[in-house]
Amino acid sequence: MSRVYALSDGNSFYCSCERVFDSRLARVPVIVLSNNDGCAIARTAEAKALGIKMGDPFFKIRQTCHAQGIRVYSSNYALYGDMSARVNEVYQRFSPRIEIYSIDESFLDLTDVRSQDRVVLARDMQSTVQKWTGIPTCVGLGSTKTLAKLANHIAKKVPELDGVCDLTDPVAYDHWLCRIAPGEIWGVGPSTVRKLEALGCDSVADVRDLDPRAARKGMTVVGERLVYELRGVACLDLETVAATRKGCAVTRSFSDRVEDQATMEQAVAAHASRLGEKLRREALGTDHLTVFFHTSEHDRGNPQRSVSAVVTLPEATNDTLALIKAATTGVRRVWRPGYRYSKAGIITTDLVPLAASQRALIGALDRERSGPMMEAMDACNRRWGRGAVVPASAGWMKARSWSTKFEMRSPRYTTRVAEVPTVRAS
DNA sequence: TCTGGGGTCCTAGGACCC
């Protein structure tokens, strides 16, 4: 039996989260910046209309923002993550089968909803999310995930649809597929667009009508799946249980360039500390990690350098102290002075569930002590905020000349008691 | 002239996503 999927996503999600807690932001242009206040990563319709593009570096648009009265915010991930969870709680009431695809997008299985009720349900969901969380959404319906995603794109682009597009309706399906460019298909990037153009595809309908074998030949199995998905033959299942992650990375650009080894070690130690937190939250561990750092391509005229070091740990672990030790070892191994480093990070792959990891013959004693200590540290940081308790090797918070900039961050309205909004009635 | 023929595993790199 053929299935029906909905893809619901929050409009300009990060900006909408900011608007929920500040009514003055309604109907004015708002943008949210990436880490380090680097580029624009979320824009309201008003900001888009003023020409702000996705990924625009902030230093280039600062003047425009000021002149046009665009409200600018640093990323507030604590807020967005919490709002995302609230939105998903609402979705749960509309379908028992949900895949949380990203912070602002979820797939819902609506196969059991009668065809004449689907759009009604989608609109009900839209208005319920709006009412209960304050977040505006768009919903796309389709018989495969790729079609639901495409429908969602159409729902966003065509104002007359009022935020809901149903491609399970044969009339709409025929109407829209020949009016949308191939580049809008989920999984089709610039490189694939060029290949599709060479095959004579000007629209999504052309892609759908390709010979699947030809699609496979030019674009691997990914291209073949695309053709089938567009025809309504599902190749991608709903992933209702989040897969165990395979890798984990903590990487950051510095707010100021780093030129001395001690600072680099401190920065990398802080990344290692953060990595430990992330791994412990999912009971995963690693027995090797890659440390890297490099200069900036934008520093023209300065010597460039990009290095990495793989450090092996005696056994799989998520202990912050062990990770810091390994990370600093990596820095020492490849450090060379005389460069203006702009970014550093730690990457792990091949994560293992820690309970299943082999127990090393030595070090068991340390591990028995470190477990409770890490738990205590995590508990303190949950309660008093990240960085409340850090290993001395991760450095003083004050001295972090390398740390990330968030100069325009809004309060963590929903996750910090001290920052909960106050309402006055008079 | 002809120079075996499969397998598996691993890694690097490309492409794409949000």
Added chain:
DNA sequence: TCTGGGGTCCTAGGACCC
């Protein structure tokens, strides 16, 4: 002065094996 930070999947090709 100032240009994000995560992820996933796929393939080709080398190393190695019998």
